Amino acid sequence: MSLQASGSTESRSFDLLDERIRRWIWREGWTELRDAQERAVPALIEADRDVIIAAATAAGKTEAAFLPILSNLLRDTPCSGSVLYISPLKALINDQWSRLDNLCDALEIPVTGWHGDVSSGRKQRFVKKPTGVLLITPESLEAMFVTRGASLEATFGALRYVVVDELHAFIGSERGMQLQSLMRRVDRVCGRNVPRVGLSATLGDMRLAADFLRPRKAQDVQIIESGSTGQELKILIKGYVEKPPRIQFEPGIENPGLEDVVPASTVEVANHMVKVLRGSNNLIFPNSRRQVELYADLLRRACERDGYPNEFWPHHGSLSKELREQTEQALKAGDRPASAVCTTTLELGIDIGAVKSVVQVGAPPSVASLRQRLGRSGRRKGEAAILRCYDVEAEVHSGSDLSDRLRESLVQSVAMVNLLLRGWFEPPRERGMHPSTLVQQILSIIAERGGASAGELWDTLVATGPFGTVDKPTFAAILRGLGAKDLLVQEAGGLLLHGVAGERLVNHYEFYASFSTDDEFRIVAGAKVLGSVPVSRPLSPGQGLVFGGQRWRVQDVDAGKKTVYVTPDQGGVPPVFDGGGSLVHDEVRREMFNVLKDGAPVVFLDTTGRELLEEARRYFASNELATRSVFTHGGSTVLATWSGDWINDALVVLLRAEGLDAWNQGPTVSVRVAGSVKDALQRIAALTPSQTKEALRAIGNIDNEKWDWTLPDDVKRDAYASLRLDMPGAQALARRLATACE
DNA sequence: GACCTGCTGCGGCGTG
Numbered sequence: 001m002s003l004q005a006s007g008s009t010e011s012r013s014f015d016l017l018d019e020r021i022r023r024w025i026w027r028e029g030w031t032e033l034r035d036a037q038e039r040a041v042p043a044l045i046e047a048d049r050d051v052i053i054a055a056a057t058a059a060g061k062t063e064a065a066f067l068p069i070l071s072n073l074l075r076d077t078p079c080s081g082s083v084l085y086i087s088p089l090k091a092l093i094n095d096q097w098s099r100l101d102n103l104c105d106a107l108e109i110p111v112t113g114w115h116g117d118v119s120s121g122r123k124q125r126f127v128k129k130p131t132g133v134l135l136i137t138p139e140s141l142e143a144m145f146v147t148r149g150a151s152l153e154a155t156f157g158a159l160r161y162v163v164v165d166e167l168h169a170f171i172g173s174e175r176g177m178q179l180q181s182l183m184r185r186v187d188r189v190c191g192r193n194v195p196r197v198g199l200s201a202t203l204g205d206m207r208l209a210a211d212f213l214r215p216r217k218a219q220d221v222q223i224i225e226s227g228s229t230g231q232e233l234k235i236l237i238k239g240y241v242e243k244p245p246r247i248q249f250e251p252g253i254e255n256p257g258l259e260d261v262v263p264a265s266t267v268e269v270a271n272h273m274v275k276v277l278r279g280s281n282n283l284i285f286p287n288s289r290r291q292v293e294l295y296a297d298l299l300r301r302a303c304e305r306d307g308y309p310n311e312f313w314p315h316h317g318s319l320s321k322e323l324r325e326q327t328e329q330a331l332k333a334g335d336r337p338a339s340a341v342c343t344t345t346l347e348l349g350i351d352i353g354a355v356k357s358v359v360q361v362g363a364p365p366s367v368a369s370l371r372q373r374l375g376r377s378g379r380r381k382g383e384a385a386i387l388r389c390y391d392v393e394a395e396v397h398s399g400s401d402l403s404d405r406l407r408e409s410l411v412q413s414v415a416m417v418n419l420l421l422r423g424w425f426e427p428p429r430e431r432g433m434h435p436s437t438l439v440q441q442i443l444s445i446i447a448e449r450g451g452a453s454a455g456e457l458w459d460t461l462v463a464t465g466p467f468g469t470v471d472k473p474t475f476a477a478i479l480r481g482l483g484a485k486d487l488l489v490q491e492a493g494g495l496l497l498h499g500v501a502g503e504r505l506v507n508h509y510e511f512y513a514s515f516s517t518d519d520e521f522r523i524v525a526g527a528k529v530l531g532s533v534p535v536s537r538p539l540s541p542g543q544g545l546v547f548g549g550q551r552w553r554v555q556d557v558d559a560g561k562k563t564v565y566v567t568p569d570q571g572g573v574p575p576v577f578d579g580g581g582s583l584v585h586d587e588v589r590r591e592m593f594n595v596l597k598d599g600a601p602v603v604f605l606d607t608t609g610r611e612l613l614e615e616a617r618r619y620f621a622s623n624e625l626a627t628r629s630v631f632t633h634g635g636s637t638v639l640a641t642w643s644g645d646w647i648n649d650a651l652v653v654l655l656r657a658e659g660l661d662a663w664n665q666g667p668t669v670s671v672r673v674a675g676s677v678k679d680a681l682q683r684i685a686a687l688t689p690s691q692t693k694e695a696l697r698a699i700g701n702i703d704n705e706k707w708d709w710t711l712p713d714d715v716k717r718d719a720y721a722s723l724r725l726d727m728p729g730a731q732a733l734a735r736r737l738a739t740a741c742e
Numbered sequence: 743g744a745c746c747t748g749c750t751g752c753g754g755c756g757t758g
Contacts, residue, residue, distance in 0.1 A: 088746090088747060088748095089746095089747070089748095090747090090748080115748080115749085116748065116749050116750085120750085120751080137747085137748060137749090138747095138748080139747090139748040139749055140748080140749075140750095142748095142749090143749070143750065146750090147750065147751085169746090169747085173747090175747070175748090287744080287745080288743080288744060288745080289744095289745080290743090290744090316745085316746090317745070317746055317747080343745055343746075344745045344746055344747095345745085345746070345747095347745090347746085348746090348747090365744095365745075369745090507750090507751095508749095508750085509748095509749045509750045509751085510748095510749065511749085511750095512748070512749050512750085513747080513748045513749060514748090515746090515747070515748080517746095517747090517748085576743090576744095577744080577745095578744075582744085582745070
């Protein structure tokens, strides 16, 4: 048997695969191995190194990893080795289980899915005979360490590979730190470094990804990067000027429709979408759950109005699993057109079939996110990827602020598309300390091993683990803090055990996730759970509600059961959700500056968009914003920083510590008090690192991550700064701005 | 105005 490699030389990799796998490939009717697959086989088949496979979506990454991995497992009959596959999503585990089971069934290799929705019987079966492929989430793996510490050696003794899917989704977050720590702990249980395999969409900085996969040995990670497909891209940004609602809200009006109370320009956008999207599958990203509900309702109404069956389905994290699956099914089914109005829930790799175009409402949260979204479109060979953006800009009047004058949202969209076309996107932010997750891992290791010494914890988590930026005094202070809160107690011999409070924390299932979530009310209609809303945004009886793509009225709120009961009705508006907005990167703000300074026409704007950009450029030029960075506007001193939010936020913190009322206003930072700004900037530029740390004391609520409440105050402040502020950047900026004053 | 992800063990009840 032989097979062509892509590029029509004979495939040598094919010959390396197990005969049963080669037979499976023939039966599937493959005529060649894709580039990434061809290169992955020799890298993985001996299980002797760490590998990253980075390739565009749908390039066959899963098979690239598993064909050689399974070939390796098949060297023993019956199969006695195992593979640990870690995924960020339960839905992805379910998808991958179907794909792998189809292949593994014929090979007599068991495939076990293990997450919160899987029965304990199936899990038990794997523990009894731990061979084959285990598909698991980081949280379920954490639970294994906490509740099955004594049997881990038996469970993972024959482990040959650890595969991490959607690697990029983990880098830079609490969950990423947890994953790194768990992988380290797996190695320790096995008494050797188990080869790691990272799967990802093309990552910008491969060194960063390698360093995440195998800290301290990144140089030994083999990188398999499969180039872009050279796919055609079609982009259009449509500009709109906001128009007031048809009806100003008055209590007297009976049941106004949503289309009457939202800005008329929003209805215009929705109507245009219906016109161009109907009849095909699309993804619509309006940036927030509230806007998702709003557009889902407007689009559904427009279909009803025109006498078509509905083609638009909502999808976001506060919808129940049933409603989300309904939307996924509609997209996948393929028997009639369906589009999802969604948040980042549909950005990751769950299987939703082919999508014709991607629609972005308002500026995207980041270039990386825009890129990921666009990767969902035009996946069939020869099809272009299509991006449609809608930007609604405020009507400008004499009192308008700078952001409106400069058409910030539209300019940000243009800047982000420019950067996308140039191949740039935000690198993951790796500077975060995440001591909150360190606390979780300390408590977890104590559960796993039935107690641990401070030295053992230091060794596993800091010296050879992912928390390398933590120094000894900080580590000791964290342990002392845990002791003071009765989370830890120390035995006479020095062994650390859980205190009463620690025991309670670890023995509850909420312990396993490294990230925190808000308290929520469930929304229930009859016997059906529709989803949830944050407790911080209460609903009251009688209120109309748009949710899950339909209209409801609140009948009753049971605060004890934390449940809101609704019945179908007309009218109402979508609920308000909580959530942190994403931060804009320095490079995006720099590009926005260039877009405004430039006179060059932007080819992917429509007529209104071009007019709006020209307006903004005229304002930019007539106020000499290309050269002036300090000026007054509407009674405030404006510092035009054109920096990202990490620098802007840090500058605000430092100005406030100087006693000035400052706030971050997007591309600029506004400072209210004139006159003394220059002195303040000069003082800020000269601050020592310990003085900038001191300035952090002025920040109020900095409990950011799940176990921050267990941390000493200054550790918490450092953690906050490492994640959200760029102090050195802000000081350099202050120096520049000080010289620009007057 | 502002995203997302995840979760065990056991008691109680009904059914074969």
